[in-house]
Amino acid sequence: MGGIDQLRTIVILMLENRSFDHILGHLSMPRFGNRKDVAGLVDPEVNLDYTNFLDGQGYQPFELKDAPFAHDLPHSRGLVDVQLAKSGNRFTMSGFVDAYYQATGSKVSDPPTMGFLSPADTPVSSFLAAQYAVCDNWFAPLPTDTQPNRSVAFSGYSLIDDTKPRPIPTVQGSFVFEWLNAHNVSWRVYHCGISFFALFDRFEEVLGPAFRSFRQFPGDWEAENVSEMPQVIFIEPEYTDSPVHLGWTPNDNHPPTAVGPGEHFVRSVYQVLTKDPEKWKQTLLVLTNDEHGGFFDHVPPLPISAPVPAGSLFTIPFQSTGPRVPGIIASPWISAGSVFKGPMDHTSILQLLSEKFAGTPDYNDEVKRRREAGIQSVSQVLAEPLAQAREDIPALPEESISASVSLGPTVKPQTDSEQAFDRAARKLLEYDRKRALEKYPELVHLPEK
Amino acid sequence: MHRMNEHLKILVTLLVTPLVTGCAQIKYFSVAPTTICPGEAVQVDWKASDRVLLSTLPPLPGTGEGPPEGSLSFTPVQDTRFTLKVPALLKSAQREWDVSVIPAQSSRLMGGVAQCSGNPASVSATFSVQQKDTSSRVRVTSIQNNYQRTLKVGKDNVEAEIAPGTATDQFKNVPVSGTWTIRAPVAGGETCDSVLDSVRSRLTINVQMSCKE
Numbered sequence: 001m002g003g004i005d006q007l008r009t010i011v012i013l014m015l016e017n018r019s020f021d022h023i024l025g026h027l028s029m030p031r032f033g034n035r036k037d038v039a040g041l042v043d044p045e046v047n048l049d050y051t052n053f054l055d056g057q058g059y060q061p062f063e064l065k066d067a068p069f070a071h072d073l074p075h076s077r078g079l080v081d082v083q084l085a086k087s088g089n090r091f092t093m094s095g096f097v098d099a100y101y102q103a104t105g106s107k108v109s110d111p112p113t114m115g116f117l118s119p120a121d122t123p124v125s126s127f128l129a130a131q132y133a134v135c136d137n138w139f140a141p142l143p144t145d146t147q148p149n150r151s152v153a154f155s156g157y158s159l160i161d162d163t164k165p166r167p168i169p170t171v172q173g174s175f176v177f178e179w180l181n182a183h184n185v186s187w188r189v190y191h192c193g194i195s196f197f198a199l200f201d202r203f204e205e206v207l208g209p210a211f212r213s214f215r216q217f218p219g220d221w222e223a224e225n226v227s228e229m230p231q232v233i234f235i236e237p238e239y240t241d242s243p244v245h246l247g248w249t250p251n252d253n254h255p256p257t258a259v260g261p262g263e264h265f266v267r268s269v270y271q272v273l274t275k276d277p278e279k280w281k282q283t284l285l286v287l288t289n290d291e292h293g294g295f296f297d298h299v300p301p302l303p304i305s306a307p308v309p310a311g312s313l314f315t316i317p318f319q320s321t322g323p324r325v326p327g328i329i330a331s332p333w334i335s336a337g338s339v340f341k342g343p344m345d346h347t348s349i350l351q352l353l354s355e356k357f358a359g360t361p362d363y364n365d366e367v368k369r370r371r372e373a374g375i376q377s378v379s380q381v382l383a384e385p386l387a388q389a390r391e392d393i394p395a396l397p398e399e400s401i402s403a404s405v406s407l408g409p410t411v412k413p414q415t416d417s418e419q420a421f422d423r424a425a426r427k428l429l430e431y432d433r434k435r436a437l438e439k440y441p442e443l444v445h446l447p448e449k
Numbered sequence: 450m451h452r453m454n455e456h457l458k459i460l461v462t463l464l465v466t467p468l469v470t471g472c473a474q475i476k477y478f479s480v481a482p483t484t485i486c487p488g489e490a491v492q493v494d495w496k497a498s499d500r501v502l503l504s505t506l507p508p509l510p511g512t513g514e515g516p517p518e519g520s521l522s523f524t525p526v527q528d529t530r531f532t533l534k535v536p537a538l539l540k541s542a543q544r545e546w547d548v549s550v551i552p553a554q555s556s557r558l559m560g561g562v563a564q565c566s567g568n569p570a571s572v573s574a575t576f577s578v579q580q581k582d583t584s585s586r587v588r589v590t591s592i593q594n595n596y597q598r599t600l601k602v603g604k605d606n607v608e609a610e611i612a613p614g615t616a617t618d619q620f621k622n623v624p625v626s627g628t629w630t631i632r633a634p635v636a637g638g639e640t641c642d643s644v645l646d647s648v649r650s651r652l653t654i655n656v657q658m659s660c661k662e
Contacts, residue, residue: 049649050593051558056576056629058558058653062621070543092564105478106545108530270640414540 001334003385008226008282012349013235013269014153015262016146017075017293018252020324021061023125023259024134025116027298031121037339038129039136039299041116050298052114054107057174059097059385063298064115064120069256072284072415073102073113073294077144077161080322083113083294084143084301091300091320099294114296123397124263128270128287128328131394133338134380138327139302141345141370142318143269146417149291149322150196153346156366158306161314165419167201167427171309174364176350177205180232185357188230190217192238192265194440195263198424203386203431207439218272226279232353237265238419243413243422246442255293267396268329277332281389285330286378287443292323299324304373309366321345329381332389342376351377412447422446473537473660476500480531480546483624484557484583487526490550494520495533498542502534525550551587551658560631560653563640571601572644573632574652579628588660589620593655598647601632603656616657625658 009116010289021041026032028040044050057289068434076082079102085095100106100113119126141152147168148158155174171415173179177197180187189211198206205211214221214235215241221229238248253263268286274280306318327344345368354363362368363375411420428436437444466648477496485491491531495501496518503512510525522531528549535542549555594600594611601610602620604627609619635644 048558048653051560051651051653053561053576053584053651054476056559056561056578057582058560060558070545087650088645089646090650092562104544107483107547108545109528109547110551171535221613310513335638412457412540 001159003331003382004284004352004379006282006333006385006389007284007331007356008045009229009231009233009279010195010352011124011235011269011273011283011286013237013285014150014346015237015287015289016240017073017254017291017295018232018259018289018326019254019292019297020136020138020299020326021297022116022292022295023122023326024129024288025061026118026122027126027129027134033130035339039341041298044116045318050093050296052094052296054097056100059111059114060117061114062110063118064110064112066117066258066260068258069112071106071112071118072255074099075145075291075294076163079103079274080143080145083296083323084144084320088328093296093298096294096296096445103294105415110254113294116296119203122259122263123400124267124270125287125326125328127394127397128266128330131336132328132330133334133343135327135329135340135342135381136324136342137299137341138288138325138348140289140325141323141347142306143301143320144291144318144321146290147199147420149346153290153349154197154200154348156347156364156370157309159313161316161318163416163420165285165416166199167424168199169311169313170200171311171364175200175202176353177202179363180353180357183357185232185353186230186417187234189234189236190214191236192251193245193419194239194425194428195236196239198428199420201424201427203428204246207432207435211439213439214223217269218275221272221279222275224263226282229279231357233299235269237252237262239421241413241415241417243418243421244442246444246445253289253293255414261442264399266434267399277391277393280393281332283331284333284378284382285328287326287328287330288346289325290346292325294343297323302345302369302374304345304375328356328377332380332391332393333382333385335386335390336394338381340381342380343374344378345370345375347371347375351375352379355379384420414443471544472498473535473540475501475533475535475542478533478544478546479581480548482584483546483583484549484587485550486584486586487550488524489584489586490524492520493531497533497535499537501534502536503533504532506532513646551660552584554585554590555658556593557625557656557658558653559629559656560651563631563633563645563648563650563652565645567634569570570641570650572641573630574636574646575628575630577628578626583599583626583628585624587621587625587658588661589625590657590659591616591618592620593628593657595653595655596631596633596648598636600652600654601634603630603632604628618648620629622661625656629654
């Protein structure tokens with residue numbers, strides 16, 4: 001198990017909807033660091049390996065300035081199929097522009113789907129990738145959108161293949177809170193606004209003492225001694241699709257939100273975790289995104305299928321993972337500039353939890369099946385740990401506001417994801433209005449239906 | 450009483466507006482052709498759920514507010530972005546289309562997803578450029594082979610073999626619009642898979658273009 005024995009607390013932060021190449025593809029470019037060891041983008045503006053097509057015209061990746069988008073990008077199951085552009089038995093990754101046109105009706109010379117960000121716009125992600133470990137073969141487990149991928153992340157299974165306004169169903173006993181409780185592992189969730197876990201209708205937990213405002217995180221981290229600290233911490237951003245934003249602006253990286261606020265959020269998490277060097281020595285930060293969000297990535301998905309579990313609301317099995325997403329592992333037990341190239345997906349986190357707290361990577365049958373198909377554990381990043389924890393705590397780059405967030409008035413939820421958050425918020429209020437408003441006071445502003 | 454009515458009106462507006470204006474929708478928007486020669490016109494067509502705002506960058510005369518359904522013609526003199534917006538108090542709908550006005554000489558990457566077939570085997574990609582996308586006045590000057598392997602390119606009645614890294618003018622004056630085929634023969638010692646791997650399952654050419662006088 002290597003370095004995981006040294007760890008007391010595993011901190012998991014899952015942002016939204018960006019691909020590896022979009023956030024970290026710049027790492028391998030000569031003008032941004034020239035890291036030949038990272039499978040990022042190489043000469044993206046002219047490299048014909050990356051060309052996408054729409055009506056016979058070729059489109060290349062281009063440097064995109066971080067900013068709010070006019071549109072969300074396509075990432076439903078059907079349009080991810082278009083993006084992957086399978087020809088024969090090959091995923092050509094050449095249909096991102098086509099999918100963007102199909103979804104938005106916009107036909108432009110610089111479709112955002114082909115945009116990648118520079119380190120100036122992703123300063124914290126780039127910093128963590130340089131100072132700790134970047135995983136350049138971490139894939140969203142399923143080639144579809146948020147809810148199925150988060151379902152796999154938190155249970156190993158998905159009983160759905162799309163995002164809809166309904167409770168996200170789960171396989172009994174597989175949900176990560178159930179698993180942690182069953183293994184006597186202490187855990188906590190720090191959330192900004194409403195928690196994504198409310199979408200699983202886990203209201204008792206969402207309203208319980210293990211769910212705390214992110215505002216409490218710095219104080220808790222400082223006040224609690226090591227033995228009191230939870231063994232697993234989930235940190236949640238303010239979700240763009242939440243029905244009410246009050247006290248937090250969206251910082252989850254979900255378009256149309258820019259990544260600037262998300263970078264700031266990750267910065268604040270890192271600052272808290274590293275404030276006490278002794279606690280930091282027993283901490284592992286796992287940072288990833290739930291899915292690619294419609295942004296181009298040049299690496300084909302892994303040919304790991306996902307059968308349809310019993311009780312599913314869909315019938316057609318998945319034939320592959322989704323596209324790559326950023327994967328960063330930070331800990332003082334990791335050398336600066338590490339790259340982990342093993343195949344990973346969100347079940348790599350569940351493998352890690354199971355190894356750490358149950359002595360086996362096989363969290364459940366589906367996680368085991370994916371492991372046997374090649375998915376490796378996050379623990380493998382620490383397979384050859386340093387003899388001693390690093391004493392240095394690399395200083396974050398200076399903060400710079402690179403993109404703004406404009407908050408409009410509360411809008412009637414339109415997308416399936418917005419409606420799903422809205423439904424969960426209303427159900428939460430119905431479940432226990434008093435406790436819900438104590439925990440999520442912004443919900444008092446939820447417009448009457 | 451009048452004051453109360455006003456208050457009521459405001460309240461009703463506040464309650465109803467989000468429901469009405471929250472559904473701003475663009476059912477159709479197109480600009481054609483999107484690649485033109487200087488002096489040529491493009492036609493903009495749209496259909497939306499409400500009155501629209503048509504704007505361009507750089508600005509063109511004749512843009513502005515319009516009916517939910519309409520059609521207009523413009524003659525852009527340089528590359529122009531057309532944006533159609535259905536303004537709503539809370540959430541607008543928006544689409545953008547770019548028009549490219551090609552200068553005296555212009556280059557464009559064109560191509561498609563490749564497949565392997567035939568005997569002898571070759572890897573090929575076929576793609577069509579519609580006249581609604583590219584004006585028939587836009588003509589080929591030359592075709593550049595970007596690969597370190599020979600390509601066979603065909604369009605209409607013209608077939609050309611282009612050596613690695615070189616260009617041909619055999620397509621000079623052929624319209625860019627139409628159906629193109631790019632072939633990369635599978636050489637001895639190669640397999641379909643190895644060729645598809647080497648071109649990442651896509652084939653492209655660089656098309657030098659100009660406008661027919």
